[in-house]
Amino acid sequence: GQSLEQPSEVTAVEGAIVQINCTYQTSGFYGLSWYQQHDGGAPTFLSYNALDGLEETGRFSSFLSRSDSYGYLLLQELQMKDSASYFCAVSPNTGFQKLVFGTGTRLLVSP
Amino acid sequence: DTAVSQTPKYLVTQMGNDKSIKCEQNLGHDTMYWYKQDSKKFLKIMFSYNNKELIINETVPNRFSPKSPDKAHLNLHINSLELGDSAVYFCASSQVVQGDGYTFGSGTRLTVV
Numbered sequence: 668g669q670s671l672e673q674p675s676e677v678t679a680v681e682g683a684i685v686q687i688n689c690t691y692q693t694s695g696f697y698g699l700s701w702y703q704q705h706d707g708g709a710p711t712f713l714s715y716n717a718l719d720g721l722e723e724t725g726r727f728s729s730f731l732s733r734s735d736s737y738g739y740l741l742l743q744e745l746q747m748k749d750s751a752s753y754f755c756a757v758s759p760n761t762g763f764q765k766l767v768f769g770t771g772t773r774l775l776v777s778p
Numbered sequence: 779d780t781a782v783s784q785t786p787k788y789l790v791t792q793m794g795n796d797k798s799i800k801c802e803q804n805l806g807h808d809t810m811y812w813y814k815q816d817s818k819k820f821l822k823i824m825f826s827y828n829n830k831e832l833i834i835n836e837t838v839p840n841r842f843s844p845k846s847p848d849k850a851h852l853n854l855h856i857n858s859l860e861l862g863d864s865a866v867y868f869c870a871s872s873q874v875v876q877g878d879g880y881t882f883g884s885g886t887r888l889t890v891v
Contacts, residue, residue: 698877709868710821712879752819764809764872765834766880768821 669693671755671769678775679745687740687772689755696757699731699738700766705751713740713753742774750776781805784869784883791859792891799854799886801869807881808874809833810852812844815866815885824867827852828874859890 671691679685689699698717702710716722716731716738728741742749755769784801791797803810811834812824826834827846841857852869869883 700879702880704819709882709884710880711882715877715879717877754821764828764874765811765823765826767823771819771821 669696669757669759669767671757671767673753673755673769673772675770676773676775678777680777681745681747683745684741684743685745685774687742687753687755687774689738689740689769691736691738691755691757691769693736693757693759693767695760697760698758699729700756700758701727701729701740702754702756702768703751704754704771710754745776747776747778750774779804781881782869782871782883784867784886786886787884788887788889790889790891793859793861795859796855796857797859797888798856799867799869799888801852801854801883803850803869803871803881805871805881807871808849809872810846810849811870811872811880812852812854813868813870813882815868817865821868825852825854856888859888861890864888864890 700715701713704710714729721730726743731738752771754771756766782803809828811826824838825844829849830846843855846852866885866887868885870880872880
């Protein structure tokens with residue numbers, strides 16, 4: 668099976684940099700994804716790491732280390748609109764298309 | 779041009795009733811899903827369909843019955859609703875290619891009273 672653990676809440680101020688960690692126990696997966704969800708909204712896709720290393724998409728970067736069973740999402744130049752919940756997710760290599768989500772991290776950005 | 783649209787957005791109903799949620803995607807994706815998000819915001823897959831064929835049923839009670847008339851539509855029918863069914867239900871779609879991400883609908887908040 669798969670389990671992905673994230674901190675429940677992270678707080679930061681505007682303009683700062685914040686890292687949201689994701690540690691996992693899984694038998695095997697294709698890649699690690701990150702999704703953002705604002706209150707009352709739908710999860711939206713942010714990034715995907717198939718290989719170890721850093722992927723950068725604008726202010727957001729995502730990192731994966733399979734040897735450490737660990738990944739993180741890095742948000743730079745924080746803005747108030749970044750206040751949301753963030754989920755890591757894996758695509759298990761069981762041959763069936765699905766995403767298994769982490770426990771989620773609520774990010775609160777203050778002025 | 780909504781990519782994944784689901785209706786209704788809110789559903790309040792009494793225990794024991796039967797209700798349906800509809801979902802449509804105009805992205806041309808091959809695979810559609812139903813996810814349940816509970817009060818602690820945990821997202822869990824319920825069903826997955828690929829080209830109208832059921833490929834994943836994650837030990838969901840038989841009261842939940844998905845139906846996919848074509849690859850652009852995936853509906854969810856729930857019989858004999860229970861208090862524990864209260865949650866937000868999300869429809870989503872994706873292509874098989876890893877890394878493209880899922881596109882989620884706006885969700886249906888189901889409240890059973």
